[in-house]
Amino acid sequence: MSKRQTSSSNLKQSSLTSFFTPTTSTTSTTTTTNNKKKDEMDEDKAPVVVAKKSSSPRTKKQSPNVNIEEEEEEEEEEVKPKRKSSSKATKKQDTPATTTTSTSGRRIVSTNVNIGSMLDSDSEDEVFLKKRKKRPDSDDDYNPDGKDDEDESLSEDDGFIVHQEEDSDVDIGNKQDDDDDIMTSFDTTSTTTTTTTTTNVIKIQPPITMSFGEGQRIIISERVSLPAGTPTFTRDEAAKKKLLKGLDTMEKIRLDARAAAQKELEGAPEGDDEGGDEEEEEKTKKKPAAAGKGKSSTSKAAAKVKYTPLEQQYVDIKKQYPDTVLMVECGYKYKFFGNDAEVANKVLNIYSYVVKNFLNASIPTVRLYHHLRRLVQAGYKVGVVEQIETAALKAVSDSKGGPFERKLTRLYTTSTFIDDQVDESNNTLDFSNISPNYLVAFYEDTQIKKIDSPTTRISFVAISVSTGEIIYDSFDDDLLRSHLETRLTHLKPTEILLPPEYKQKQDDGTDHFIYSKFTRLTSKTIKQYCKTNNVRVQLMKESLYDKDLSVSNITDLYDQFENNQETQTALSAALTLDSSQIVCLSVLTTYLKDFNQFNSILKVASNFKAFKISNHLILPRSTIDNLEILQNEDTKSEKGSLYWVMNRTQTIAGKRLFLNWICKPLIDLELIKLRQESVKELLNCIVERVKSIELIGSFLKSSIPDLQRNLSKVFYKSQCKPKDFLSTMKSFQRLSTLLSDVSRLGEFKSKVLKELFGINDEWAGERVEKFRVKVDTTLKAISHDEATSNCKENIWTDETRYPKLVETKAHIKEIQDKLDQYLKKVRKEVGKPTLEYLHQPRLHLEYLIELPVAFKQVPKDWLKINATQKLSRYHTPYIIENVKLLAQHRERLTLLANEAWLDFLGKVGNDYTLYSSMITKLALLDCLMSLAKLGMSAGYVLPELSSEPGINVVEGRHPIVEMTLGQKGGSYVPNSIKLSSAEERAMIITGPNMGGKSSFIRQTSLIVIMAQMGSYVPAESCTMGVFDAIYTRMGARDNIEHGSSTFFVELQETSQILAEATPRTLVILDELGRGTSTHDGVAIAYSSLLYIVEQLKCFCLFVTHYPLLSQIENMYPQNVSNYHMSFLEEQQNNPDNGQYQQQPKVIFLYKVVRGAAKNSYGINVATLANLPQPVIQSATLKSNELKQSITKKIFNNDSNNQFKQIIQQIKELSVNDSKIDQNQRFEKLLSLQKTIN
Known part of the structure; x- marks a missing residue:
């Protein structure tokens, strides 16, 4: 062959x-x-x-x-x-x-x-x-x-x-x-x-x-x-x-x-166990159905499906959870059936096969959480169906002739999956590991149903199962739904609950699917965010969005909790929410009823927290993206972001808090100064190597698990294994020791650090001592060796607290002693005084009597279990009976041990508030230490803050670019900037392409964010007031989901900035007007900048390639100045024909200097990009012609009139003017676009 x-x-x-x-x-x-x-x-x-x-x-x-x-x-x-x-x-x-x-x-x-x-x-x-x-x-x-x-x-x-x-x-x-x-x-x-x-x-x-x-x-x-x-x-x-x-x-x-299978799940009649004759059924299958007469043979067969007991269990559970992928425990495997098997085949890449009535797939039990995580990350709701009885207990039960009893014990989605351990082995920023994984419900209040309102009121409540936080907010939003986008960007939800979708006919005759109770703009904004960020969407019943029903649902839920002072306080906190927020909370609690004990987080009043964006520096979604605060714009990873530069935290709790800090810098001057004071003191202590810092550093370097997530497992009693519990409690023990030791040393002087460690604070010291006693008592209650091996049966140091466990262990010991005594009888019977029992744990066999194959005196009533070529192993009737009893008592012991463990977790969970407050202290300490370590970087300085608005940075540097260049052996060219309300408020920045304009304006924004976090900044010196917001309009992008062109998005975002900016706002506009024709773009840029200077009087960095905008400096010399990125020109030799004048070679200096640039040198960039020489020559000639043409067109009388019209229309777009109807504002925005086009 x-x-x-x-x-x-x-x-x-x-x-x-x-x-x-x-x-x-x-x-x-x-x-x-x-x-x-x-x-x-x-x-x-x-x-x-x-x-x-x-x-x-x-x-x-x-x-x-x-x-x-x-x-x-x-x-x-x-x-x-x-x-x-x-x-x-x-x-x-x-x-x-x-x-x-x-x-x-x-x-x-x-x-x-x-x-x-x-x-x-x-x-x-x-x-x-x-x-x-x-x-x-x-x-x-x-x-x-x-x-x-x-x-x-x-x-x-x-x-x-x-x-x-x-x-x-x-x-x-x-x-x-x-x-x-x-x-x-x-x-x-x-x-x-x-x-x-x-x-x-x-x-x-x-x-x-x-x-x-x-x-x-x-x-x-x-x-x-x-x-x-x-x-x-x-x-x-x-x-x-x-x-x-x-x-x-x-x-x-x-x-x-x-x-x-599908017919059965849709309600088709099940087959009768005592159905017709098999022979007739076989004939029916073979006989083709007559055309047009009744059902086909295939349909009849489908309608008479006869399920095995296991399949029937699956069908019954699937009817209760039709939208859930079920993993059914079958001995040493978890099996998938029907459509669930197809999902497993597709997502898990495992093979599937037909068995009886269903497609099947399976995984080993030891791989449950690995595959469970993959299914959840793929966006599926996954249910684990477990065998709740074993063979030993089933043998003595009333249903010993039927299948093993199974039921759905756990449900998981992206927002409720807290059982898995964190995997941080990759280099990319996985926010699912450190973010709270919020589950969010929205509610929109609007009276307009037929047309989209430019503004609307939106409410939400977000629950983090992993951290216990309940975040709520209500806000008025604009045409862009920019505030909704901002909150989505800050929260980063992994799952959103929404009402059902329905089809809505638009004025243009097209159909759109929108969520019930939501306007089209809100629906599209949420859909686009979910699609872009792989957020799971769960549709809820529309009836749940009734306000009166929602209040009743919340009160009924609290009636189920234990009636104590803490529960009453939490109920009061829940009912203080406005009616729309209560609707959201009711939708969330209804959804979470099937997910273990997750609704129990409502019992803690301190979990309720308002999303107060007004108390922090406002960073809209566009600003977070454009400034690359959380992730690099190109790679979509942590590396190359501000978070990557600043984050030096060492605990998961610290990373979560630092993420919140960087997205919500402070605007309270006193709070910023207090944080600066503590960071500066920590930095000095690091340099001086004081004892307290050594203790803190040693603690943070130790292996600290995710305390917030593990505490939640304890509180929910959800899959908290003894090993994880022991690790968590040992970390709490070390934390309590650290707090006590540092408090006793009393080396810190700043207010924040003294409060954190309870220095000279009797009440705080007593609270830390109470925490230490609780932890020590808890650790003494369990055996550390048994907990490390996840053994619940022998984990208690004092077993008398669970008498049933003691009783069951006594029965087990009694049976084992009987078998040991029986061995003496067997030795005499077979004549082997050294005979010992053989145990085969891997085969779940024990108390085997092993004899040579040649041994001929084996009693006839002995049962041969297994054998090799030389040895045979037996069970006697006495051993069989006692091994069966032993298995029953062991199973009972396992059940009692699990019950005792859950009871123990419940008692520990009663102190949830105390443990949570200590985690907050840990996270705060970790973040402050992170900022102190950042301050030790070369060339970083602590900013001086004042009440006067403005900023004065000497030789500032871009933190992200500087670190990136530093890793490659390069260095960043520093630049200075000075803006003040009394003098220069706006900078018009021109200059050659690739000259560093965008890097300069981003640098300034990032320094402001770092300073208001209380951090050191990359500069020789920095003096600044407190800004209330940073708005950016950079780059060119369209919004296909909203049906908006690049230019229309540009107008929308500019309109939002002009409507919301205040004298304390920093506005960054990069090449405004690039989305349309040159003369119209100049008109938009010119009129917008005039409005900023004349009306808003905010701080503005305006990057443009339109030289004509430099004329505004002449109109407002005190408030506006022209700057450009410096460069050197190196003249090139002209060709022989003399008709074409070759562009000079440009050398970038990356320094900001006074004055307007006369040229953008775009053709020089084309040369660097290796465009063909004939193309470059032709472009040079055409460039000279266009300069003369545009100058004439812009400054003729018609253009001046158009400028005035556009300026007036932009002024009228302010949403702050209550006299202007919002529908009129929307129509004027469209009119403005038509005017320009």
Whole structure:
């Protein structure tokens, strides 16, 4: 035989015109068999494919091989999803499997779906299809060696889907010689023999791969067997027919199973356990339905689906949670059924297969949280269905004859998944690890239903399950929904609850899907944000958005809590929310009812916090993006952002708080100074190496888990393992020791640090002492060794607090003693005084009596459990009885231990407020230390703050660019800036492209943000007042989702700035007017800058390439100045023809100097970009012509009149003027766009 092919390629990439070599095989004998009907009480044994995956690249030897025995022409091509045996003779076309034995002794099997596959291996190709023994505590298959399956994930390149009929049992395929093929044999119970004639073998080179469905493929290897006499086809046609036939058959199995399951879930009648005669049912399947008469046979079969007990459990639970992907525990695996299996196949990349009525997929139990996290991150709601009884307890229960009881115990979504450990091994900023993962509900108050209002009132409540925070706010928003975007940017929700969608007819005749209770603009803003940021959306019932019902829901919820002072305080805090916010809170609590104990966070009044953006420096979404505060604009990662430069925190709690600080700098002058004072003191202590700093540094460097998330697990009693609990409590213990020691040293003098450590504060000192005592008492209650191994049965140092545990342990000890005494009797009986029990933990076997195989005096009532070639292992009737009792008591002990553990967590959770306050202290200390470490950077200075508005920075530097250049060995050119309300308030910045204009204006904004955080800044000196907001209009972008062009977005954002800026606002405008024609762009830029200078009188950095704007300096010489980025010109030699004057070479100096630039030198940039020389020459000539033309056009009388009209219209757009109707403002904005265009 020829050697196997060493590579395979996808059918989409390979041609079916491969080289074919026909050969002839020998005569063979065919054996036909039928399977017996399986017991409906047990789950079928699904075919298990264990494939040895290759770790080497595809260039190594690879040869997926599949033998397909061609069926006879009269054999039926479609496979029913379920076969039943019949006492009648089976016709040839109904034969489920055919086994062919060649002269070489190999078995070749042909079924209606006879497609297998092999994965790559370094040395050889192997496919093992194994039977599994039943595990005692499972409805499912069992691995006899006791080892968990390897992860069944297959890569897309290697993956395949195995579709198997439910009546086919699977044996282990025998591997032949290297030149032989791997065959798959199917067990049979009755046989008939037929003979086939010589078969043609067509070799296909190379192997062909065909995909069908999502991530599903069939690999056809080098040989396809066709019976003699098969009609002649071309090579392409033969291969294509074989492939399509296999695909159609397998697809039919999948679709039939899906259709039957879907009908049941949609309410189709279930099949009767005592249904009609099997023979009649078989006839019904075979008999085609008459055209136009009643239901087809397929429909009748689907309507009479007979489920196994496990399938029925799945169907019942799925009806309760139809939008949830269910992971069903079956012994050592978690299984997916039906559509959930397709989701698992798509997201987890694991293979699926048909068993009975459903498509199936499974994962090992040890990989539960790994795959659970992947499904949740993909946006699915996932439910874990667990076996809540074991074999030992089931044996003595009333339902011992039925399936294991299962129920949904846990639900997860992106906002409620707190059980997983944080993975911070990557370099990108994963905000899901440090952000609170808010779950948000919105409510919009508006009386306008038919048209979109430029302004509206929006309310929201956001709950963080991981930190316990409940954030609320109500605000008036503008046409851009900019305030909504800003809050979404600050909160970064991972899941949003919204009312149902409905279709709305627009004035232009188009249909739009919007959320009920929401305007179109609000709906589109939320949709766009969710789409861009992969936010999960859950639609809620519209009836939940009733205000009266919402108040009733909240009060009913609090009635379920324990009635104490803390609960009453929390209820008062909840009812002080306005009516719209209560609606949002009611929607959230309704949704969270199914998620463990998450609603219990409402019991803590301190969890309620207002989103007071007015108390902080306003940074709209556009500002956060343009200034790259959280992530780099190009790479979308932390590196290259302000957060990357400033963050030196060492705890997860500190990172969360620092993220809040950088998005919400302070505007209270006294608070900023207090923070500066503490940061400066910490920096000096670091330099002087005082004892307190050494203690703080040592603590922060220790391994500190995510205390906020772990405390939430304790509070919710949600999957808090003893090991995690011990780690958390030990961290709390070290924190309490740190607070006490630093307080006792009394080395800090600043107000913030003294309050943090309780220095000279008796009340604070008592609170820290109370915290220390609580932690020490808790740690003494548990055994640290047992907690480290997650053993709940023996974790208590004082077991008398749980008497039932003591009682159950006594029963276990009694049985163990009996078995030990019984061993003495067995020794005498077999004559082996040194005989000891053998235990096999991996096989869940114990108290085995091991004897040599040659031992002949084994009593007849002894049960042989297993054996090797030399040894046999037995259980006596006495051992069997006592081992059964032992298992029952152990299971009872496990249940009692879990109950005791939850009770213990509940008692610890009663002090949630105390523990949470200490985490706040830790986070504050970590952030202050981070700013102190940043202040030690070379060239950083602490700003001097004053009450007078303005900024004076000497030799300031861009913090992000400086750090990036520093890593590459470069340095940043510093620049100074001085703005004040009494003198220069606006800078018009011109200069050559790539000269550093944008970097300069960003530098100034970032220094302001850092200063108002209380941080050191990169400059020689910095004196500034406090700004209330930073607005930016930079770059060019459109908004396709809102149907807005680049220029219209530019007008909208400019309108917002002009409407909201105050004399204490810093406005950054970079190339305003670039979105339209040159003369119209100049008009917009000119009129906007005039309005800023004349009316708003805010601080402004205006970057432009329009030289004509420099004329404004002449109009307001005291308030406006022209600046440009300095450069050097190096004249070039002109060509011989003299008609073309070559552009001078420009050398950038990156320094801001007084005066307006005469040229932008864009053509010089074109030269740097290596544009063709003829293009550059032509552009130079055209540039000179346009300069003269534009100058004439801008300053003619018509243009002056147009300037005045535009200025007046922009003034009238102010949303602060209550006399202007908001609909009129919207119409004027559209009119302005038409005027300019």
